[in-house]
Amino acid sequence: MNNNCHCKIFRKLFLAVIVIALAGCASREPEVRTVRVEVPVLVPCKTQAVTVPSWVVSGLKKSDSLEVKVRTLLAERRQRTGYERELVAAVGACR
Known part of the structure; x- marks a missing residue:
């Protein structure tokens, strides 16, 4: 019990x-309130395509002199440096 x-x-x-x-x-x-939420949104990158230059070394021949070959290689080095800078600038513009 x-x-x-x-x-x-x-x-x-x-x-x-x-x-x-x-x-x-x-x-x-109920409490009504407005909340602002910031969310990152993907935005398409709008840059111009970087064109690949015609490399000067492609025009070298086996019969060219050593001086011509060295000058051509130095010129291509400058070309590559400029091309890389353009690529870095294009990627940097998309960030």
Whole structure:
């Protein structure tokens, strides 16, 4: 009989807690607020394509003198440096 009494008290207490919880939720108005969220968006890169120059070394012949070959290689080195700078600038413009 004692267990039955505890069960009735527990049920009444449980129902009272649920009623209080529901009453608390019902009396509160929802808070409306605007939140600004900044999200990064992918944007297509709009740069001109870097054209590959015609390398001066491609015009060398085996019969050319050593001086001509060295000058041609130095000229191509300058060409490559300029080409690389154009590529770096194009990539930098897309960041």
